[in-house]
Amino acid sequence: KEGHYIMVKGSIQQEELTILNIYAPNTGAPRFIKQVLSDLQRDLESHTLIMGDFNTPLSTLDRSTRQKVNKDTQELNSALHQADLKTSTELSTPNQQNIHFFSAPHHTYSKIDHILGSKALLSKCKRTEIITNYLSDHSAIKLELRIKNPLK
Secondary structure: OOOEEEEEEEEEOOEEEEEEEEEOOOOOHHHHHHHHHHHOHHHOOOOEEEEEEOOOOOOHHHEOOOOOOOHHHHHHHHHHHHOOEEEHHHHOOOOOOOOOEEEOOOOEEEOOEEEEEEHHHHOOEEEEEEEOOOOOOEOEEEEEEOOOOOOO
């Protein structure tokens, strides 16, 4: 109800990786995310991926209705910019379908699920893909990273 997160730290093929998964509440999502990032600031490094259901579009392009971004979301975007965090779609193919959520009652599409990381980390992104889920109103986001020494 009030949102939650989980952080996992480890390594893949001797490369450190931290994954922070956030589920933001339906109301007050930008403030919740900003608070989580503030609380965990010392744990977030250049090899951190932040992902999950943010329950908020980050830009006007993230909504089928092209609504303006509210003040709380503007402040969240400012905090993300100051932390030099980019979205995976900022570095992906521009014509890729990036809508992840459909609201049947409102007949609108929006992108409220996000993957964020440093430009250096996301430059290792091999590809991103939206995986349609017919059993949910959310689609999954798949991110493939290039690793130095892939297993045979």
